[in-house]
Amino acid sequence: MTAAYVALEGGHVLEGRGRVPGTARGELVFTTAYTGYEESLTDPSYEEQVLTFSYPLIGNYGVREERFEDDQVHPRAVLAKELTEDVTDWLESEGVPAIDHLDTREIVTDIRDQGAMKCGIAVGDDVTEDDALEQLEACKAMSDHTDIGAQVSVEEPVVHGADNDGPNVALVDCGAKGSIIDSLLEREATVHVLPYDSDVADVEAVDPDVLFISNGPGDPANYEDAAALVETFVEDTPVAGICLGQQIVARALGGTTEKMTFGHRGVNQPVLDLESGRVVMTTQNHGYTVADPGDHLEVTQINVNDDTPEGIDGIEYDVITRQYHPEANPGPEDTLDFFDDVLAMVDGEPHRAVPADD
Ligand SMILES: NC(=O)CC[C@H](N)C(=O)O
Known part of the structure; x- marks a missing residue:
C-alpha cells in the first residue's frame, strides 16, 4: 500500500491509503455535498485549498468533462473515505495527490471545532510523516496569498455570445465558474470575461450594461483592483456579484468582511x-463573509443557521449580490432566477430581488 499522510495544524498526523502520489499543502476545507465532485474539483474557488469530501463514496458516476467548471482541477489535494478509479485516474493525469480510507468524519469534526486550518500532504512509496509535516511548515495562511487572482483569472479579455441580443456583461474574472458564464449566455447576454486586475479603461472598452464580480479563491481584501472598479462604476452601471463577488462589492462600498470559523x-x-x-436551499463554499454591509447596501437574505448575510442589495444604487452560488453546479437550482434579476436591472427593474412565490 502506498503510504499517505495528512499533517494537520498543531502537528497531529493522519494516515490513509495513497491513491495519487505527490506532496501538497493548503487550507484544509470540506464539502458535505453528496454529488457534484466533478464540479467542485474544477471550481477555481478551491485554489490553494485541500478538499475533503465528507460523503463517503466519491466517483460512482464517472468523470465527464461536460460537468467541469474549468479546464483544470483546483484543490491542491483531495481527501476522502473512498475514491473510485475514475476519479483517481483523472487526479493522476492532473498531478493532484489523493488519499482515501481516511476517517473524514474526524477531519470535518476537527475543522468544525478548531476552525479552518493549514495542512500538509505526502503520498508515495517512500514518504514519511515528516514529509507531510514539512509541507505543513511551508503552508501559507490563505490571506497571505496576496495575488491569488492571477492564478485563476484569464490573462486577456475573452468574449462569449458576441452575437447575442441581450445586455453586455463585464464579468471580472477572479476565478469564475463556467456555469456563471453559461447562465448569462442562456439569457442572451454577451459576456466579456475580463482579467481580475482590469482597470477602468479596460471595462469601459466593452461598454458594459452590468459590472459582474465573480466567485473566486482567497481573501476578498486581496482584490483591490476589482473593488476599485465597483467604486467607479456603481454610480451609473448596475453591479452584481457572487460569493467572493459579494464580499468585494461590500468592501468597495464601505462594508467589511471577516474570516468565518469554518465557513459554509x-x-x-x-x-x-x-x-x-x-427559504431556498443553496450551494455554498466560502470561508469569508460580509461582517458589515456599510451604509449603501442592505442585507436582504440571511443564512438560517447563523444569520450571516447571504443576499445584499443596493439602497441608492442598482446592486444585487449573493454569497451562495445561484448558478448551482453542483447543487439545487432554487436560485437560478438571480440571473434574471441581474439582467432586469438593465431594463430599470427595481434592483431589489425578491424570489417569485411558488
Ligand atoms: N466560492 C467563493 O467565491 C469563495 C469566496 C472566498 N474565497 C471565501 O472563501 O469566502
Whole structure:
C-alpha cells in the first residue's frame, strides 16, 4: 500500500491509503455535498485549498468533462473515505495527490471545532510523516496569498455570445465558474470575461450594461483592483456579484468582511429572504463573509443557521449580490432566477430581488 499522510495544524498526523502520489499543502476545507465532485474539483474557488469530501463514496458516476467548471482541477489535494478509479485516474493525469480510507468524519469534526486550518500532504512509496509535516511548515495562511487572482483569472479579455441580443456583461474574472458564464449566455447576454486586475479603461472598452464580480479563491481584501472598479462604476452601471463577488462589492462600498470559523460548505444551506419570508436551499463554499454591509447596501437574505448575510442589495444604487452560488453546479437550482434579476436591472427593474412565490 502506498503510504499517505495528512499533517494537520498543531502537528497531529493522519494516515490513509495513497491513491495519487505527490506532496501538497493548503487550507484544509470540506464539502458535505453528496454529488457534484466533478464540479467542485474544477471550481477555481478551491485554489490553494485541500478538499475533503465528507460523503463517503466519491466517483460512482464517472468523470465527464461536460460537468467541469474549468479546464483544470483546483484543490491542491483531495481527501476522502473512498475514491473510485475514475476519479483517481483523472487526479493522476492532473498531478493532484489523493488519499482515501481516511476517517473524514474526524477531519470535518476537527475543522468544525478548531476552525479552518493549514495542512500538509505526502503520498508515495517512500514518504514519511515528516514529509507531510514539512509541507505543513511551508503552508501559507490563505490571506497571505496576496495575488491569488492571477492564478485563476484569464490573462486577456475573452468574449462569449458576441452575437447575442441581450445586455453586455463585464464579468471580472477572479476565478469564475463556467456555469456563471453559461447562465448569462442562456439569457442572451454577451459576456466579456475580463482579467481580475482590469482597470477602468479596460471595462469601459466593452461598454458594459452590468459590472459582474465573480466567485473566486482567497481573501476578498486581496482584490483591490476589482473593488476599485465597483467604486467607479456603481454610480451609473448596475453591479452584481457572487460569493467572493459579494464580499468585494461590500468592501468597495464601505462594508467589511471577516474570516468565518469554518465557513459554509455544502449544497443544503438554507437561506431566508427577509422580505418574502421564503427559504431556498443553496450551494455554498466560502470561508469569508460580509461582517458589515456599510451604509449603501442592505442585507436582504440571511443564512438560517447563523444569520450571516447571504443576499445584499443596493439602497441608492442598482446592486444585487449573493454569497451562495445561484448558478448551482453542483447543487439545487432554487436560485437560478438571480440571473434574471441581474439582467432586469438593465431594463430599470427595481434592483431589489425578491424570489417569485411558488
Ligand atoms: N466560492 C467563493 O467565491 C469563495 C469566496 C472566498 N474565497 C471565501 O472563501 O469566502
